[in-house]
Amino acid sequence: MSAAGHALALRGLSKRYGSFTAVADVSLDVGQGEFLTLLGPSGSGKTTILMCIAGFVEPSEGAILLDGRDITALPPERRDFGMVFQGYALFPHMTVAENVAFPLRVRKLGAAEREAKVRAALDLVQLSAFGERLPRQLSGGQQQRVALARALVFEPALLLLDEPLSALDKKLRAELQDELKALHRRIGRTFVNVTHDQEEALSLSDRVAILNHGRLIQQGAPAELYERPVTRFVADFLGKSNFLAGTVQEALEGGFAIGAGATRILQAATSTPPIGTPVLLSLRPEKMALLAEGETAENAVAGTIAGWSYLGAGYALNVATPDFGTLRVTLPTWNAPIAPREGLEVRLGWSSAASVPVLDDVSPDDAA
Amino acid sequence: MMSFQPGLFARGSAWVVAMYLLLPISIIIPVSMTDQRFLSLPKEALSLQHYATVLNSPEWLGSIWQSFLIAVVATGIAVLAGTLCAIGCWRLSRRSTNLIRALMLLPIIIPSIVYAIGLYRYFAGLDLLDRFMGVAIAHGVTGIPYVVITVSTALAAFDPRLEQAARGMGASLMQTLRWVILPRITPGILSGGIFAFIHSWDELVIVLFIASRDVFTLPRRIWDGINENLDPAMAAVAVLLVVFTTALLLLDLALRRRRAE
Numbered sequence: 367m368s369a370a371g372h373a374l375a376l377r378g379l380s381k382r383y384g385s386f387t388a389v390a391d392v393s394l395d396v397g398q399g400e401f402l403t404l405l406g407p408s409g410s411g412k413t414t415i416l417m418c419i420a421g422f423v424e425p426s427e428g429a430i431l432l433d434g435r436d437i438t439a440l441p442p443e444r445r446d447f448g449m450v451f452q453g454y455a456l457f458p459h460m461t462v463a464e465n466v467a468f469p470l471r472v473r474k475l476g477a478a479e480r481e482a483k484v485r486a487a488l489d490l491v492q493l494s495a496f497g498e499r500l501p502r503q504l505s506g507g508q509q510q511r512v513a514l515a516r517a518l519v520f521e522p523a524l525l526l527l528d529e530p531l532s533a534l535d536k537k538l539r540a541e542l543q544d545e546l547k548a549l550h551r552r553i554g555r556t557f558v559n560v561t562h563d564q565e566e567a568l569s570l571s572d573r574v575a576i577l578n579h580g581r582l583i584q585q586g587a588p589a590e591l592y593e594r595p596v597t598r599f600v601a602d603f604l605g606k607s608n609f610l611a612g613t614v615q616e617a618l619e620g621g622f623a624i625g626a627g628a629t630r631i632l633q634a635a636t637s638t639p640p641i642g643t644p645v646l647l648s649l650r651p652e653k654m655a656l657l658a659e660g661e662t663a664e665n666a667v668a669g670t671i672a673g674w675s676y677l678g679a680g681y682a683l684n685v686a687t688p689d690f691g692t693l694r695v696t697l698p699t700w701n702a703p704i705a706p707r708e709g710l711e712v713r714l715g716w717s718s719a720a721s722v723p724v725l726d727d728v729s730p731d732d733a734a
Numbered sequence: 735m736m737s738f739q740p741g742l743f744a745r746g747s748a749w750v751v752a753m754y755l756l757l758p759i760s761i762i763i764p765v766s767m768t769d770q771r772f773l774s775l776p777k778e779a780l781s782l783q784h785y786a787t788v789l790n791s792p793e794w795l796g797s798i799w800q801s802f803l804i805a806v807v808a809t810g811i812a813v814l815a816g817t818l819c820a821i822g823c824w825r826l827s828r829r830s831t832n833l834i835r836a837l838m839l840l841p842i843i844i845p846s847i848v849y850a851i852g853l854y855r856y857f858a859g860l861d862l863l864d865r866f867m868g869v870a871i872a873h874g875v876t877g878i879p880y881v882v883i884t885v886s887t888a889l890a891a892f893d894p895r896l897e898q899a900a901r902g903m904g905a906s907l908m909q910t911l912r913w914v915i916l917p918r919i920t921p922g923i924l925s926g927g928i929f930a931f932i933h934s935w936d937e938l939v940i941v942l943f944i945a946s947r948d949v950f951t952l953p954r955r956i957w958d959g960i961n962e963n964l965d966p967a968m969a970a971v972a973v974l975l976v977v978f979t980t981a982l983l984l985l986d987l988a989l990r991r992r993r994a995e
Contacts, residue, residue, distance in 0.1 A: 422898055442901045449902045455895040459917045468913070469903035520903065 371399030371556045372433050372523040374419065379428035381414050381580075388414045390580040391428070396558060396573075401550050403559040405567040406577035407603070413528060415577075416560045420526050421445050432523060448517030449526040453533060454509050456501040462512050463488070463497035469520040487519035490549070507538045514546075518553070527559040531566060543569055564604050568592065576600050583727070597727040601648035608693045610647040610721065614639050621718055627689035632664050632718040639723075646726045651682070651696040653720035656703050656712050663715025669693065674706040681706055685714060759976060766969035773964035784970040794955065794971060801952040804870045805934040811874025812930035816881025817923055821915065824889040835886065841876040849876065850943035857944050864946045872940050877930030884929070888922025889915075921989050928986045932979055 374396040381389040389411040396402045404412040417423035419430060421442030430438045437445060448469075456465050466487050470480045488494045491511035501509055510530060517525055530546070531539045547570055550557050561567055567574045568588040575585040576599075584596045595601035598609060612626035617638035624631050624645055633647060657666060669687035676699070683695045683706055695714060697703075704710065740748070768774050769781040788794045819838055823831035841849060853872050854863070862868030892915065900910040916923075938953040945954065952975065959968045 420898075420902055422902070442898070443904045443906060445902075446904065447902065449899065451895050451899055453893075453895065455893065455899040457896060457899075457914060468900070468905070471913070472900075472903060472905040472909055516903070 371397075371554055373398050374524060374556060374558065375431040375434075376415070376419075377429045377431065379415065379418060379430070380426050381411070381418060381423060382426045387580050389418070389425070392577075392580075392582045393428075394575055394582060394585065396556055399554045399556055401547075401557045401559065401570060401572045403561060403567040403571040403574045404577060405561060405564060405574050405603070407562060409579075410577040411580035412560045412562075412577050414580075416526055416528055416558065419524075419558060420447055420449055446520075446522055447524045447526055448520070448522035450510075450513045450517050450528065450530045452529045454501075454513040456509055456512055456516070458501055460500075461497065462493065462499050462501065462504070465501065465512055466497075466516045466519050468516065473520065483519055487515040490518065490553075491515045491545075506534050507542060510534065510542060511545075514549070518555075523556070525555055525557045527557065529561055530559065532561070532563070539566070546570060568604070574604075576603065578603075578727075594722055595648055595724055597725040598646060598648065599727050601722070601724050602728065606651055606694060608649045608651065608690070609724075610649055610690050612645060612647070614641050614643050614645055616641070629667060629687075629689040631721075633721060633723060634718040635723065645723050647721040648724045649693075649716065649721040651694040652680075654693070654695045654714045654716045656695070656697065657715040658703060661713075661715070664718045666713055666715045667693075668711065668713050671706055671708055671710045671712060673708060683712075685712060687714075762969045762972045762976075765966060766973045768966050768969075770966065773966050773969065784966045787965075787967045788970045788974070791967070793950075794967065797950050797952045797955040798971075798974075800866075800950065801935060804866065804873060804949075804951060805931045807867075807870035808873035808877055808934040809927050809931045811871065812877030812881050812933075813923060813927045815874070816878040816926060816930070817885050817919075819878070820882050820885035820889060821911070824886065824892075835882060838882045839879045842879045846876070846937075846939040850940045853940060854943045863944055864948050866949055868944055869941060869949050869951070870934075872944060873934035873937055874930075876937070876940065877933045880929035880933060881923070881926030884922045884926035885919055888919040892918050921992070924989050925986050928982050928989075932982055935979065936975065 376392055376394040379389055379392045379394075380387070392411075392415060394402075404415055406412045414423055418425045421437075421440060425438065428438075429436050432445075457468065460468070463484055466484045467480050470483055475483070484497070485494065488497060491514050493508060493511055493515065496504065496508065496512075501512065504512065510533075513530075527546075531542055534542060543566060550570075559567075559570065571588060573585060574588055574591055576583045576591065578599050584591060584600045586594075591600060592604055595604065595607075601607040601609070610624075610626065610631065612624035612629075612631060614622055615625040615630065616623045618632070621632060621634040622638040624633060624647070631647070633645075639645060655663070657663060667687050667690065669685040671683055672686040672692060673684040675682050677696075678699070680699050681697045681702055683697065685693050685695055687693055693714065704712070764775055764780075765773060766784060767780045767782065768776045768784070769779050770777060816838070819834070823835050857863045857868050857872075860868075862871065896914055896918070897910055900914045901907075905913070936953055937951075938957055941949070941951050941954050942957070945951070952971065956968050956971055956975075959965055
């Protein structure tokens, strides 16, 4: 299969069902050969967007462009997109080879060419020996690979994946994640993936678009989203985060200081909000350290261990602090400076660059 | 789960109901083997003479053949129209399509005599009275509900993502229908076809109204036979009818079992 990525663009895409807005004004670009993941909780509109791209759902407003050409009105069978459905949607009455041959049969390819392409596609997903089996005779992971082969065999302009790994157990999921990623690198096609699994999104994608309530909240490379979340929702949905609330006290060189109760926190930033504005900082649990006797850090907060758990690679501590409530801290087990126990007094330290100011976009009905 | 042991009353009433269903059918078996010349139970010996009479009578054989042909054509009409209707309703799936599906069940809700009177009026104008095609059409249309029910049931179990998958891979509506939808609902279609066939095979009321001399189906010949003379040959025909219908039902059962696997 030749590398032939196509670029996709969504322009002001909206979808309303009666008074319910499933997708609200989403604009998004997917570059040639890019692996983009739409990530969000259930009901965030991610699947609706994918169905709009595939052509199964007609958008209420906005346009879908493929290499600059408007395809909004094109029916799904003329879009030439490969799709891996949730639950795979393999045809149960056809063998694996017949399933993979289906898109070629539809395109009236000759038998010889069809056979060669089916063989190549099954090779690609390492299922050459399974052509004569029926889908129900395969394991979940194998079915998933058949679905991939079937979606790729006709060299589609775009590959759409609807929660492709959600039906698999954790170990298999990790394995297929690696395979999917390698496959994407190998064939260089444009992939659009939908998932609610943040780990999957981070590890697979070149770029992630985070959605909530039908709106695009933030998009960017996985590391960028993780390190520099713009809103509380993003910080909370991608990984775990503590949120420190305070008000701006003073502008400093390269940042500002906030106060919360008796505590003063330094935050690195390129600009300072006006003095007195309330701010919210996102602070990842792994970016804090336990300070030894006499050790100092830019920010230091004392607290007591209210609970802890052993997670193998690390400890997770819940540290009760007077001004920020309970903070979650993770420490690598192998060089933890203390043996955690409840009631132990500790001091937490972190640098002013460890935390990020975020917008508080979490409405009460989101706080589950 | 607690195991449930039926009491004497439940057991007894179950047997009564079963007997009530089976006895009238089983009584015709000895009657058909009577050694007498009239409709009665055998007196001295069992005899197959009435079966011989039926199988040597051009009238009876003619009626059996005609009933069979009518049932085949009627089944064709019912299967085609019923399947298309069920698929159409399933694909559109709006409130109006539920109404259409309900409308399609009218022939089994409305008493057939009402239907027969209506058909009599219409068919007179269309020159379909006492015509093979007239009876076949009437039976075909009244057989549609059976097909609509079984095909709709099969479609309810059909994963709509399979259709999306097919279309997403470039299949046209016809290709999707032929390669994906039809193979999945074939057992439902066959099942509906069998019921439509049985419906036509033993239908009497409509035939009494819209046929007279040329179209003489098997149920009608039995009916006439009972009215005119009490020939035990009728019992023999009735047994053949029951055997044939039972065979069709067993076929349906076998198909369902295969689908369940």
